[in-house]
Amino acid sequence: MSEQPALPWMIEFRIPGASSVAKLRVEGEAIIGRVDRDNGVVPDLDLTPWGAMEKGVAPRHVRLAVADEQLMVVDLGSGKPTLLNGALLTSTPHVLNHGDDLQLGVLHLQVNVIASPNQGGIVQRQQNVELVDDPAPGRGQSILIVEDEAETAEIFRLIMERAGFKPHICREVVSAIRVLNSETPSAIILDLMLPDIHGLELCRFVRRDVERREIPIVVVSAAAKQATINQVMEVGADVFLGKPFSMHELVRVVASLVKWYESKKPLSQTKQLVGTARLKGMPADVRRDAVVLFVAGYQEPIAVVVPSRITIGRRSGSTSRRPHVDLERYGAFDAGVSRIHAAIHREPDGFSIEDLGSSNGTFINNVRIPPNQRVPLKNATEVVLGSLPVRVFFFTEDDLEIIQGTAPLG
DSSP states (O other): OOOOOOOOEEEEEEOTTOSSEEEEEESSEEEEEOOBGGGTBOOSEEOGGGTTTTTTOOTTOEEEEEETTEEEEEEOOOSSOEEETTEEOOSSOEEOOTTOEEEETTEEEEEEEEEESSSOOEEEEOTTOOOOSSOOOOSSOEEEEEOSOHHHHHHHHHHHHHTTOEEEEESSHHHHHHHHHHOOOSEEEEOSOOSSSOHHHHHHHHHHOTTTTTOOEEEEESOOOHHHHHHHHHTTOSEEEESSEEHHHHHHHHHHHHHHHHHHHHHHHTHHHHHHHHHHTSOTTTGGGEEEEEETTOOSOEEEEOSSEEEEEOOOSSSSOOOSEEOGGGTTTTTTOOTEEEEEEEETTEEEEEEOSOSSOEEETTEEOOBTOEEEOOTTEEEEETTEEEEEEOOOHHHHHHHHTOSOOO
């Protein structure tokens, strides 16, 4: 079996004072210089648009080459000065790193590594995310890539295909939402700075979606300020990778999250059965007044009787009144659940839910319900408190008639 080709590097060169940047994909090796059509020279990266001739850049000025997962740079006898971080570069190869200053003639290039086999790592991840060192390769699972830069999107596509996944590329949030409305990918790779809507909004959309809220989301972004990272984690992304990012680490993260996601699917598919079974185990005289709550990510249900009204929220450290259902241990604080967030009411024909003026809202089917108004619940409805999803189970009147043997025949 032949070995897979080495993973490519994606490099961005910023020229001081220029409004545009030069990008170069390096697989094996690449030449940087300027076009010289008289002598048939067309380098892999042509710096002519940045005044290469006037600034003393030779047609074949330097060569970049990948060796042992490092990027090397060597002067090609250009006859013009070549400096790396102020030191004269010779025909001896030198390692080229993210943040280096490469000077060809008098043209300065700031080196920004966007993607490499091994440079970069995880900036932050959710506490419940478990990653394995050598996850199994993909089996054709769909990976949604949301990235507007064509070169970077192509790198993502190549990485995922080589890892055994099936990538689907979208360049902005609206088209990604269209895809999500028609299919469920096994993971999402997401940039933040997108042309139409900020990537954070796609995170919020996914985490409020009834059917797809547990899809793993990996954010890959150069916007790695702590405030931005905190926002990303608060809206529910699983892992934040900064740029430059390691391709090996991206594959490890995605493959681990896909495995975790697939392990949860059977649980989500059987929740309704489990919820009904729990109700059937209750005494007959309380079944009509009972509900079972499943918090996303937790297998143990919360069974509670609702004679007329119960409140849901999280306890505080003070002596103030506490909710009947305390979601503190389910990450309620981080999910934006208020202390007294909502109420479930027993109605003549079922149950309703009321938002009690919470700070971050209560949502059904991705729609925020009005505060202080009762909204009818259907069996197995998923309610989102802030960003915490809770599925509500109860017996309908028809269910009770069947259990009690009073349903009409025929």
